[in-house]
Amino acid sequence: MTVMESDREPGMKFYVGVWIGLLIIAGVEVLLTYQGFSTGTLLAVLLILAVCEAGIALMYFMHLKYERSTLFWSLIPVTIFVLLLMDHFWADALRLTRFRVWPF
Amino acid sequence: MSESEVALGGAGHAAVMEEPAYAVPPKKLTIWLFIISDAVSFGTVLFAYGYLRVGSTNWGTPFKFSSILNGMIMTFVLLTSSLTMLGAVLAAKAGRKSSSVKWMGLTALLGVIFAALHLREWSHMIAEGWRLFQNPTGGSVEFGAAFFSITGLHLLHVTCGVIAIIVVATGFNRGRLTEGHVETTGLYWHFVDLVWMFVFPLMYLMNAAR
Numbered sequence: 001m002t003v004m005e006s007d008r009e010p011g012m013k014f015y016v017g018v019w020i021g022l023l024i025i026a027g028v029e030v031l032l033t034y035q036g037f038s039t040g041t042l043l044a045v046l047l048i049l050a051v052c053e054a055g056i057a058l059m060y061f062m063h064l065k066y067e068r069s070t071l072f073w074s075l076i077p078v079t080i081f082v083l084l085l086m087d088h089f090w091a092d093a094l095r096l097t098r099f100r101v102w103p104f
Numbered sequence: 105m106s107e108s109e110v111a112l113g114g115a116g117h118a119a120v121m122e123e124p125a126y127a128v129p130p131k132k133l134t135i136w137l138f139i140i141s142d143a144v145s146f147g148t149v150l151f152a153y154g155y156l157r158v159g160s161t162n163w164g165t166p167f168k169f170s171s172i173l174n175g176m177i178m179t180f181v182l183l184t185s186s187l188t189m190l191g192a193v194l195a196a197k198a199g200r201k202s203s204s205v206k207w208m209g210l211t212a213l214l215g216v217i218f219a220a221l222h223l224r225e226w227s228h229m230i231a232e233g234w235r236l237f238q239n240p241t242g243g244s245v246e247f248g249a250a251f252f253s254i255t256g257l258h259l260l261h262v263t264c265g266v267i268a269i270i271v272v273a274t275g276f277n278r279g280r281l282t283e284g285h286v287e288t289t290g291l292y293w294h295f296v297d298l299v300w301m302f303v304f305p306l307m308y309l310m311n312a313a314r
Binding site: 011012015016019022023026027029030033034036039040042043046047049050053054057058061062063067068070071074075078079082083086087 | 126136144158172176179184297301304310314
């Protein structure tokens, strides 16, 4: 182990619990797919669950929770900001949404 | 000698050189920066797909439950491979080299199974007439372009990951590579898993025949 790493890192038993949790979320996604939601609602629900899954994987599987917090604050908020900007100011993509009558 | 000391050129120099940024070894910071840039690349194609999906009036939902079941098995295999990669990292850090190599071998095998399931899905679709710019159901032709591009990009990452794991496992077993290499390879593999957490619901579940 490196001298800079945290000693708080959990063992394999904990990671098995995280793995089971991720499998359950994936199963819930499949169940919700067949509940008859509209396209927009289903997209929103699936995205929320996917973000939860990704957050858990990032913090535990990728050990970001056990690194110095400056690493998290330097990498993640900026990435989310860039992705939101991409979504919000993508003029051509916004034009595409107007091809269709809202709400879809 | 610790990972950080190696990065600084030896224990004797550690006292006169500043600590690496964010208190992580340089190779770990480098893989994090690569992951962030790759996340933005995947974000770009997934946003493009999202707008095409909701902007199209004739998108269609071609995936029968057999395809969704295949996707569920692929999800299970990839999530399990992340767990086995964690086993490899923990074993490497604990100095259990042979155990770490075995975990990495299992991870690579699961990666190959994932790729095989992916290619099976592709071959079924191609047999049905799906192409990059061809939709056999008569709906939007962008579906094939989006599906093959996004899943193909992910499959490319899986393939590179499997090769990287095999190379690192071999090097680690022979003593040429350290536990730091196992950890950085693990970070990349978990990222590939993380991307699938978006690809599966967006590409498969959103296009399931309901």
